[in-house]
Every structure is written in structure tokens, then in C-alpha cells.
Amino acid sequence: MRTILYLIRKEFIQIFRSKFLSKAVFGVPIVQMVILVPAFTLEIKNIEVCVVDRDMSAESRQLISKLQGSDFFILKHTTFSDNEADAMLHNNQCDLVLHIPENFGRKIIKEGGEKVMVLANAINASSAQLAWNYMRGVIQDYNSDLLIENLQYKPPSRFLIINTSSRFWYNPTLNYKYYMLPGILVILVTAIGLLLAGLNVVREKETGTLEQLNVTPIKKHQFIIAKLVPFLLIGLVDLAFGLVLGKILFNIPFNGSLALLFLFSSFYLIAVLGLALFLSTMSSTQPQYLFLVFFVVMIFVMMSGIFTPTESMPRWAQQFNTINPAAYFMRVIRMIMLKGSGLNDVLPDIKGIILIGIGTISLAIWRYRKTV
Amino acid sequence: MKRLAGFIKKEFIHIFRDFRTLIFLFGIPAAQILIFGFAVRTDIKNAGIAVLDKAKDEISTGLISKLESSDFFILKENLMTDTRIDEVFKTGEIKAVFIFESEFGKTLINEGSANIQIIADGSEPNVANLVTSYSRAIISDYTMELNRAEETSAIPVEPEVKMYYNPNLESQYMFVPGVIAIVLLLTCAMMTSVTITREEEFGTMEVLLVSPLKPIQVILGKVMPYFLLSLIDVVFILFLSWLVFDIPIRGSLILLMLESMLYIMMGLSLGIMISTLARTMQQAMFTSLLGLMLPAIVLSGFVFPVESMPEIYNWLSSIIPPRWFVTIVKNIMVKGTDFSFVIKETFILLAMTLLFITLSTTRFKKRLE
């Protein structure tokens, strides 16, 4: 036990003495929060529309003003020319083109209906889809206005309407920052843990001090605990720091139990640090380790559901996520912070992360050899 | 020249001997393409929902089975009381709860309208948004059916859509250019800066600099292998996307490769510049990782739409090289445009390259003095 304390003391002296490491530990969260949190958004706003109005009637102008009234759209240009609109779409000058044909007004009033054509730049499939949905919404609104207000238009005698009202719990305004900040904290804690701990071990290998430790009577578990504890504490401090920053900068709510979050985070960090120690046995230089870790972190984070729901992923991906520690943390931190989920709600995840931790630590113990 | 060739060969052998570097070079693009292509879905599927049906009549159950039968939702629970809503949200299984008022069907028939309340879990805004808008569409379809059963109703304005460039709405048209831009930046900027600072830290750089090779040759020898490897990477990614997703290259392949070369040169000069700024390998790693990778991923617009971000990010993203390269690749690959459509972007990348080269040569000279 005393040996472990001596080793841990040494790690802390080294970490605090390195100006660069302390900068990395505390500078990184600031940069990530300030720069990235507001940028992570999947909201679609400011969709730029070019309208080809061949009709120029009161009805077409009414539709266009409906479009302008919507929060989602910006009317970039109105023209008569199909070619001009096509060119704008091609040059990325607008995202959507709305074609209103000739005699549009007359047809909807007299003949009961007309079609309008919407052209969308669909390279980004999901925003094209959303833009199209919003456009349909605008046209539906226009339709109901017609049905209700325009007396010339004859509505069918009986018309059933199901009204929907929606409310969003835990985040009524659907603020993306509330969603992304916990996600960024996960990346932060994961990256700090994996990078610092593993690089530390690989550095000892490079400088030869690891060999020196290996000829001493240090036991495997002492070595591993001594490498775990400092970085576990740093990870938790960084998490706390990030939470405070998030509160100050973006007023992110915290509805759950802090103790529960830190309990879970400790289990998570142990699992991640075990992985770091395991990976460090597979690299002999720091760049090698960096490349390896970058690969692993990238896969873990991308699969974890940082910006997309994991439930929509295919089966194999969901199965992969049962061994992906980042997926557990990603889910749990959001549940605890935003919804105030309690111990019972996250119990299955706690069990899962403990199992993963046991796995990675065993791997680290198995691969770490005092002999070469 | 012969000396330089020998030196480059040595660097190549170094890179290829190490499996971790190879994982980095080819594993990352392969994994990104496959994950983006198959795992990351920005739409929803199988989202868990619950209903609180206080009416339990023909119309409400009809609508519930309609919701259930769509691919988007899985009905996980029938709630009995309002208090259960919070509980089911907290387990994370349920994304939205649909509340039908009592006498739902009767009210609808008698008064012509009735209410459904949708409560969605806002802790995942994107999911909440999609769940409500998809369920609204289902509900309005259902209303339409009900009305059709009553009496046919005409719809005044019916919109139709044509999805340009990507009629099947495949997400790969977006992420393949993004992956190319990010991976090239990684290999070029990060790998070169890390390897150069490592040589400096271990003192081997001095050995090289006192050798008969000129400093410019040493640097060339260091970056040349990465130039070639990055080109191989581009071909590899294009081949993989064609193989797995059938993504065609609509424009000129030669133009695409030339633009890639320009971008690679930009990345290499950026890497050299980082190595002249960083004192240690750790600094180089953190700088390229945090100063470069995250902003590149976030602000290049390949996952997150830059247009929707606060104004300042629009401005920030324009100083980020991948943003311009992503546009170039999209235009050439997906839209099939010719050089005239990417002139502006090409010049911006060229200017950035020149800037990085000038900055690093002045820094390098200062160091040697």
C-alpha cells in the first residue's frame, strides 16, 4: 500500500511540474466548450429559397409571403427564369427552388387544385429532407388558410381535424447546447484519460524508467493502481471543471444527483484507463500510441450516439455498443444531467460499465509484463 | 538527388514497418466510411414510444396501431397514469408519449376536432423533433383516411419534390467528401508534425541537418512519403466508397486528383508549420489534435450545417481549409462540375498553402540561427 502511495505521489509531481500537461488538462475543456458547444447543432435554420413565380397573382404572392413568414426560410431571390433558378441551385446560392406555375391562382380557386414543384439540393440528405418537410408544412398552412378564409373555395361539408399539441420535457426549447455539452464532456473525459495515461506509460518505456521499475519488487497491481489513480482523479476534476464551465457559459441545467454522476464517471474512467494501459503495452513510441488511440477513440465516439440516436443504428452497431464504454457514458450522463434519472434508472448501465472495466483491467494486467 | 531518393526510401520503410501507422492510414478512413455509411443515422428508426390512451375507442386504437406499424416507432408501453410519464422517460427507453383525451373518438365525430398531446423527451432535441414531426405526418395521414371515408376532399395546393444530385437521399454523398478532407488533414498535418518534432526531440534531426543533405531536402524527405501515402489514401477512399456504396465520380477524376494534391500540400505545409511552432512532440500532438481535428470535423460542415450555427462560426469556418476542400470534392464528385465552379475554393487553398510555407520557413530559419 505504501509503495502505491509513493508511486502515485511521483505521478502527481510529474503532472503538475509539466506546464504543458496542466495546460492540456484545463485548457482543453475551455477550448472545447467555448468553441464547439454552440457549433454542434443539427437544427436546420436559414434555408435559402429561390422562387420562380410564373403566375404573379394574389394567390402566389400570398404563398410567398407565407414562406417569408416562416422561421426556417430566407427568400433569396424571385425570378421568372427556370434557368436562373437552376444555376443558383447548382452554384450553392440557394438550397431550395420553389416553382409556381402559370395560372396557379386561377386553378386553385376555380379547378380545386394545382401542383407546385420544389427542387432541393439533396447532397446533404438529412437537411434536404428536413427542408422539404418544413416546406410541406408551409404549404399545408397555406392550404388551411385557404380552406378557412377563402370563401370562393368550397370546403367539403364535413371535415375532421385531429389537433396535435406537443411539449418537450426536460428541454422545452429544444436547446441543442443542453444535448451537446454532456456529449462533449464524454469526449473530453475519454480523450484525457486515454491520451494522458497511455502516453505516460509509453514515455516511461521510451526513457527507460519503466525497465528500472521492472527490476524492482513492484507488483503488477501496484503499478496498475498507481497509474490509474492519478488519471482517474484528473478525469474527475476535468469533468467537474467542464460542468462548472457549462453552467457559467451556457447555463446548462443539472437535474440529477452529482454523486451518482461522479460514481458512474469513476467506473467509466477505470474502464477507459484500463484500456489505455492495455493499448500502451502495444506501442513502443508515443506517436504509435497516439495513432492507435486516435483510431479507438474515433470509433468509440462515433458509435456512441454523440449526435445521433443509437436506437436507429443497425443491430450489429447496437451489439458493438454493448462493449463500447463511451456509449454507456453518453447515455447515462445525459439521463442524469437533463432528466434527473436516479440510481435505479441507470443500474443496468452501471452493471455494464463495471463489466467492461473488469474486462479492460484484466487485459491490462494480462498484457503488462515485468519481463520482456 | 540520389541521396534524397535513398532518404525517402528509408522514411517509407519506417512508416510501413509499423502496423499502428498503417491502422491509422487505412483503418481510420475505412472505419469512418463504414460507420458513417451504415451505423450513423440522422433519422430515427425504432424509437420507443408509449401511449396514455384515456379513450380506448375505435379511432384512438386505430391511430395507435397506425403509429405502431410505421418503421419509426416501437410501442413499448401502455401507460395508465400521468405520473408514469416521468418515470418512463427517466429510464431512457421512451422518446415520446402520446396522450389521448377521454372520449377522444366521440369528440372528434361530434365536434369535428379532437386533441392529442405529444410529450417528447427534449433531452435529445433531434430525436424529439423528428419524433413529433413524423408522428404528426402519420396523424395527418390518418385524418385524411378518416375524411376520405366520410367524403372526398380536394387539396388546393399539392407540393411535389425533386431531390437534385441525390434522388435516393443517401447520406454518403455528404460524408465521403468530409471523410476525405478529414483523413487527409490527419495524415498530412498531424503525422508530419508529430514525426518531425519527434526527430527534433530525440536529437536525430540535428544528425540529419549536419549531414550533406540540405535542410529543404531533409524536410522534403520527411514529407514526401506522406504526400504519396495521402494520395494512396484518396484513391483508397474513393475506391472503397465506390465498392461499398456505388458512389460515382461525376466530374473529372484528374481534376479531383489535382485538387487533392493541392489540399495535401496545404496539409503538409500546415504540419511543417506546427512542427516549427511546437517545442515537444506532446505539444505537436495536442495542437494538431485539438487545434485542428475537432474544429475541422465540426466546422467543415460535413456533419453539422454551418449555416445554422451562430454567425461567428460561419466566419470561423471560412478560415478552416477542410471547408473549402469539402465544397470542391462535393462539386466535382457529386455535381460533376468543371474547374470553373471551384476556382474560388482552389485559390483560397493555394493562398493558405503559400501562407503556411512562408510562415514555416521564417520560423525554421530563426531556429537554425
Add this chain to the structure above:
Amino acid sequence: MTDEKVIEVKDLVKKFGSFIANDHLSFNVHRGEIFGFLGANGAGKTTAIRILSGLSKPSSGEVKVAGYDIYRHAEQVKRHIGYMCQKFSLYEDLTVAENIMLYGGIYGMPGKEIKNKTGTLLESLDFTGYRKRIIGDLPLGIRQKLAFAVAIFHKPDIVFLDEPTGGVDPITRRQFWEMIYKAADDGITIFVTTHYMDEAEYCDRVSIMSEGKIIDIDSPAQLKKKYGSPSIQDVFVKIARPANNK
């Protein structure tokens, strides 16, 4: 020096694939002896020293260090040895006192004892002023001396030194050997590899290795007599070179 054997090696073989690094080595080292291990680069010195200090497992043969079998009790062996390798082995970003504290703590020395002994150690080396200095800022000679002092700080039975004086100036090398003598007087067995032939003259006995085999073991005086050479350098050239040129 006593007759008590602290290192017993019989038929030690170490193979790396088909390459034989140590080919049936057999020798004993006595308590308090300064035992030199001579050989050209690649002769198998480092491989042998790594096996003796428990860093590497032998392919076959019997090895006992400090009375413990290296196969079964490698960790026991580690309690009784000190080690200093070619690569510099102290933490460069820690101070002198912090390094001593760390290694003392690892060997289970009580904190008070570490503090007291640190003081006397630094005084005896005349290094008191360096106590709070970062190792990385000190000149190589001083670092090497400190590394040796740290390697014997916990009073091991045996200390293994793998080319301890590489890259050090002649005066410091001299002082370094004085430290070695002093440690041997205190009863610590010294096992040292070197390719400086003049250093070999300081040893009680030397073993000369070539291509994984021990060619001869004896005291420097006996070796010189046997091969009719004026110096160990000359002995080495005579008996090790032919093997190298094959």
C-alpha cells in the same frame, strides 16, 4: 570477498528464434566480488544481465541469484538486487530527493529512514546542493553517479551495472569506480558489464564473452599471465577477435 556464492549460473541458454544470444553460460559470483562482464557489442552481455536481474526469462539452464531460483522466485530476486542500465534510469523531471524518495519507497524503506539516509548519501557524494535540483538539469556525470547511488540505496546484495560509464569523461569514470569500490567494501556484490578494457583491470574477476559464449573467466592478473599479455585490452584482442572474424 567470501566464498559464499550469490550468483550461480549453469548452462544458461537464451534463444531469440534461431539466434542464440547466450550459449551455455556457466559461472559463479561470490559475495562482495566485483565481477566484470566483457565483450564486444552484441556479444550477449546485456541479454545475460537482463536474465540475471529478472527482466527476461532464460530459454534453459539453472540460474540462482541471491539464493533464489530465477524461474520460480523472480520477484524475490528483485528485492535483493539493484540495477542500473545503459539508458538513463532516473526520472528526469523529478528532483534528486524525489527520485531517492521514490525508489526508497518502492523497496519498502520507512519514510524517516529515507530522509536520514538521503542526507548522508548526498553529503558523502558532496551533492548536498543538488538535493532540490531537477535531474534533467544536471550534467551527465553527476546523473550517473546519482543513478548508481540510487541503485544501491536500499542496500541490495547484488547490483547489476550495464555499461554504467558510457559517455562519461575519464575523471568522472574514475570517481565512479571509487564509488563501486566503496560499495564492494560495504559487502555489495558488483556485476558490471563494460567494453572499456581499462575498467576491466579494476575488477576482481572478469569473464570475456564472444558470440554468446564465455571464452575465459579469471582474475585480470591471471588472464594476463595466461595469455602473456601486458593488458586486458591485449588479452581481449587475442582471444575475442578471432571469433569475431569467423
